[in-house]
Amino acid sequence: MVSRARPVLLLAGLLLAAAPSPAADDPFSGTYDVKGLTTDVRSGDTRRIEGHVVLTLAGAVYRASSELGTDYPTPGGPVHADVIGTGEGKRDGNVLKGTAKTQLVMQTVPGVDPDFAFIPHQVGPRIVSTWTAYLEKDGTLIVELSNKPAKGEHYAETKTKLRGTKVAMPGEKKEEKEP
Numbered sequence: 001m002v003s004r005a006r007p008v009l010l011l012a013g014l015l016l017a018a019a020p021s022p023a024a025d026d027p028f029s030g031t032y033d034v035k036g037l038t039t040d041v042r043s044g045d046t047r048r049i050e051g052h053v054v055l056t057l058a059g060a061v062y063r064a065s066s067e068l069g070t071d072y073p074t075p076g077g078p079v080h081a082d083v084i085g086t087g088e089g090k091r092d093g094n095v096l097k098g099t100a101k102t103q104l105v106m107q108t109v110p111g112v113d114p115d116f117a118f119i120p121h122q123v124g125p126r127i128v129s130t131w132t133a134y135l136e137k138d139g140t141l142i143v144e145l146s147n148k149p150a151k152g153e154h155y156a157e158t159k160t161k162l163r164g165t166k167v168a169m170p171g172e173k174k175e176e177k178e179p
Contacts, residue, residue, distance in 0.1 A: 028055050028062060028096060028133070032141050032164030038070060041157040047071055049083065053143065053164060055096075055133075062089045062096055064131075072106060072124065081106040081124060087131065096133040101126065101150070126150035129160075140165060 035050040051068030064087040071078035082105040089098020104124030131145040141164040149155035 026057050027135055028091070028141075029057050030055060031167045031169060033167055034068070034141070034143065034162040034164035036143075036160060036162035038147075038158050038160040041159060043156075045073070047073070047078070049160060049162070051083070052167075053141070053162070060090060062091065062098065064088065064098065064100060066100075066102070072104060074106075079107050085127075085129075087129070089131065089133070094134055096131075098131055100129040100131055100145070102129065102147075103127070125153040125155040127153070127155055 032053045032055070033050075034053050035048070037046045038049050039046045047070050049068050049070040051066065053064060053066045053068075056063045066083065066085050066087075068083040070081055070083060072081035083102055084105065085100050085102025087098050087100025089096045103126050106122045106124045126149070127147050128150050129145045129147045131143060133141060133143045135141055141162075143160075143162040143164070145160040145162075147155070147158045147160060149157075
């Protein structure tokens with residue numbers, strides 16, 4: 001019985017080895033360091049935004065989570081704000097398309113990060129976004145968002161464009177680029 005099982009196991013192993021890898025079928029999943037600009041649609045004012053975006057595939061749906069930082073304009077001058085959110089989208093060819101919900105967590109003490117212990121922070125407006133993402137030939141992730149206030153919130157409509165590079169996580173092999 002064991003001798004008959006070996007050829008079947010060998011064939012199964014060869015078929016699995018020949019199958020496309022999940023990485024080839026899913027080039028988007030991963031953690032990305034991102035930087036970009038948010039532009040106020042009405043005024044044209046811009047502000048820098050940067051942080052991390054994580055994309056994971058669950059079935060046919062991509063889950064997105066983000067932790068970004070920006071200097072949010074207020075009547076008293078810009079204050080540092082963490083932009084935290086989640087979203088989901090689906091792949092349409094070589095593009096991801098989806099929606100996201102984010103919220104601003106703003107500093108209340110100028111010059112001090114809102115995450116610093118014992119420093120009070122203020123929760124800012126909730127934002128809803130539609131987004132698209134694609135990969136450039138060199139693997140750079142491009143994310144474009146159209147941002148509007150959630151129902152009952154006050155937020156000037158903005159557009160955000162982020163560029164990101166994939167971060168190798170511990171235990172992952174780094175992909176080597178050909179010279």
